[in-house]
Amino acid sequence: MTRNTRPTQVVAVCGSLATDSVTRVALQEALSAAEAADARTSLVDLREYHLPTFDPDEQDAGDAPELRRRLREADAVLLGTPMYHGSFSSPLKTALDYSGFDEFEDTTVGLLAVSGGGFPRPALEQLRSVSRALDAWTLPLDVAVPNSYEQVDDDELADDAIRDRVRDLGAELVRHAGIARYPNIAETTPQHAD
Numbered sequence: 611m612t613r614n615t616r617p618t619q620v621v622a623v624c625g626s627l628a629t630d631s632v633t634r635v636a637l638q639e640a641l642s643a644a645e646a647a648d649a650r651t652s653l654v655d656l657r658e659y660h661l662p663t664f665d666p667d668e669q670d671a672g673d674a675p676e677l678r679r680r681l682r683e684a685d686a687v688l689l690g691t692p693m694y695h696g697s698f699s700s701p702l703k704t705a706l707d708y709s710g711f712d713e714f715e716d717t718t719v720g721l722l723a724v725s726g727g728g729f730p731r732p733a734l735e736q737l738r739s740v741s742r743a744l745d746a747w748t749l750p751l752d753v754a755v756p757n758s759y760e761q762v763d764d765d766e767l768a769d770d771a772i773r774d775r776v777r778d779l780g781a782e783l784v785r786h787a788g789i790a791r792y793p794n795i796a797e798t799t800p801q802h803a804d
């Protein structure tokens with residue numbers, strides 16, 4: 611399997627704008643695991659981006675071009691969101707609406723969601739569906755962090771099992787980064803009869 615020789619680039623997007631965000635802490639843990647697997651990593655912290663509510667007539671509004679540039683450079687993208695009212699957050703939706711196939715087609719995508727109550731499966735499933743619409747390659751492994759109010763201690767994930775799963779996700783992103791470029795996979799893609 612031939613892989614690019616430049617370091618793998620993993621970019622995480624944090625869908626929470628909160629100062630004390632469990633999502634951000636979890637994403638940083640995943641990026642730390644990706645770095646341990648020899649990737650270059652960076653966090654797109656949407657607090658630092660001016661992104662007005664998406665208007666199709668203003669697709670270059672605010673920092674949208676810079677956001678798209680960061681995403682296009684990535685071999686793998688980790689989308690992290692708080693669950694809001696049974697769904698993923700509006701800052702993340704806005705960021706995704708400013709993006710498209712140029713940013714996500716053939717990109718390996720990992721998903722992580724955080725909730726105050728039970729497991730945030732709806733947010734993960736909805737993000738999986740959005741990723742499919744963008745033609746991304748979504749990893750089967752995703753991470754649901756429930757009971758967020760008891761998950762962070764001293765800026766670190768407190769639960770060993772959750773931390774291990776988050777780190778597994780970071781490592782899997784590196785392992786499968788750029789998956790659509792693997793020639794062996796492209797050659798063995800099944801041909802469907804119409």
Ligand SMILES: Cc1cc2nc3c(=O)[nH]c(=O)nc-3n(C[C@H](O)[C@H](O)[C@H](O)COP(=O)(O)O)c2cc1C
Pocket residue numbers: 626627628630631632633634691692693694695696697724725726727728758759
């Ligand atoms: C507007 C809003 C809606 C929320 N809806 C849910 C929900 O439907 N289910 C749930 O378990 N938690 C819900 N929460 C709690 C958040 O998911 C929780 O506080 C989470 O930690 C936020 O992520 P963050 O710490 O990264 O900001 C909601 C919080 C807010 C502010």
